[in-house]
Amino acid sequence: MVGIREVAEAAGVSMSTVSQVVTGNRPVSAATRARVEEAITRLGYRAHPGAAQLRGGRTGTVALIVPTLENPFYPLVAAGMQDVLVPRDLLLTVTDASSLDRSASAIHRLLTRRVDAMVAAPFGLPPAGLAEVHDAGIPFVTLGQAPPGGGDYVHTNxxxxxxxxxxxxxxxxxxxxxxxxxxxxxxxxxxxxxxxxxxxxxxxxxxxxxxxxxxxxxxxxxxxxxxxxxxxxxxxxxxxxxxxxxxxxxxxxxxxxxxxxxxxxxxxxxxxxxxxxxxxxxxxxxxNPAREIGRACARLLIERLDGQVSDITRGVALSNILVVREST
Missing domain, CATH: 3.40.50.2300 (Response regulator)
Incomplete structure (x- = not known):
């Protein structure tokens, strides 16, 4: 892949100058801009898609932590989240936290990687892990019950x-x-x-x-x-x-x-x-409407990311329906 260094060498300018041309953050002379743009076109350079998000303090990534991926219920929740997140150009990462140790580690590592928001099924998650999410100050939604310390949740009865x-x-x-x-x-x-x-x-x-x-x-x-x-x-x-x-x-x-x-x-x-x-x-x-649960979680997160709500705790309740078949 062609990087910013190769563009700078081809245009005879510094890497910071190439960055200023790409981002438009600072003025560059017309002649210098023309040289940089010609080098970008000739070399086929494309800016890293996450660069602008990182400069703005966002990674464009939302995390989902579930107890297991062996239960098809949770992939359906993930599919519902993607229904809402993908049109907003947000990427979903899904983590299977099958044990207390793994779930605590998963939360810490996801926060270290600066995910913008998180959804978690709280059972099986250690209180210390949930507290770490709360302290990180990112939008957080739990499945099934209100999270300790505040936050949004989606549940059925x-x-x-x-x-x-x-x-x-x-x-x-x-x-x-x-x-x-x-x-x-x-x-x-x-x-x-x-x-x-x-x-x-x-x-x-x-x-x-x-x-x-x-x-x-x-x-x-x-x-x-x-x-x-x-x-x-x-x-x-x-x-x-x-x-x-x-x-x-x-x-x-x-x-x-x-x-x-x-x-x-x-x-x-x-x-x-x-x-x-x-x-x-x-x-x-x-x-139990798994896909709609995922959509509701993603909507709550986006409203938080967009600054549409205050620090109140919000709960979304979805209906469940008895489906009668031949086993009874």
Whole structure:
């Protein structure tokens, strides 16, 4: 690649003079400008696209930190962000922070590289990392809950979503309904468990400790949790899975045990990934609008970057929808 040094040598001027011609920041004589422009054309020099942004204190880069890229929900969030960012000539970088150490390191390294703004799914992120983002003073949006120390957030009502699927199972005549959650203690698991318990109590059904298992938000986590639940003395006749990946693992175990879904075991998921309509039987689930979540996050960031809002905390709430298919 031809750089500013080669242009300066060809035009017989200093590199700072070439920079002044390119940026227009300082006046240059007509004769000198003509020599520099001729050298630029002849050599095919193109200014680095990030140079002007760096001079203005911006890099044109927005970061997204997610717990894992193995869950298709998060790439959909990224796609939604790009829908909004790309027309504004902003680049999205996505980081998979699968462990506490990696997520803390990822936050620090992204801030060192001067990203202009950041979106993060807060569960699995250490408080020190979130505090570092807040102290950096860049626009910051979290998925699912308001960030500590202030900032914007985008969420759907996970309590309501889990209530809907549990109520749906009760209406289908199921009374031994189990809950198979993801990582214990994280916000989505807590909120979806709360919705499940509220629906049972509203119907006058007991919340049985042996019917609540927390695993991981993965297909293997679903397999492991389903085996635990189905080995109980009184096995459930329905399972509320905390996401679709967990539900796919339950379907694997049901096939291995020759259980018919939904006749022997009804099953629901959460998120409505594309695969939810493709598995056998197609999965009843909650549509969690991942792409629109990403768009909402990006809009909040752009409004902050453009200076359109003050330092208030803003929350965007999006609707979730019960999608009924053959697994119930």
């Amino acid at each position: 996970d309590v309501d979503g889990a209530y809907k699927v549990t109520e749906h199972l009760i209406e289908r005549g199921r009374h031994r309904i189990a809950f198979l959650g993801g990582d214990e203690g994280v916000t989505p698991t807590r909120q979806r468990l709360e919705g499940y318990e509220k629906a049972l109590r509203a119907a006058g059904l007991p919340v049985r400790e042996e019917h609540v298992v927390c695993t991981r938000y993965t297909r293997q986590g679903g397999r492991d949790g389903a085996n635990l639940l189905l080995d109980r003395d009184e096995a459930p006749d329905a399972i509320v899975a905390a996401n679709d990946l967990i539900a796919f693992g339950v379907l694997d175990v049901a096939r291995e045990r020759k259980l018919r879904v939904p006749e022997d075991l009804a099953l629901t998921g959460y998120d409505d990934l594309e695969a939810a309509s493709l598995v056998t039987p197609p999965l009843t689930t909650i549509m």
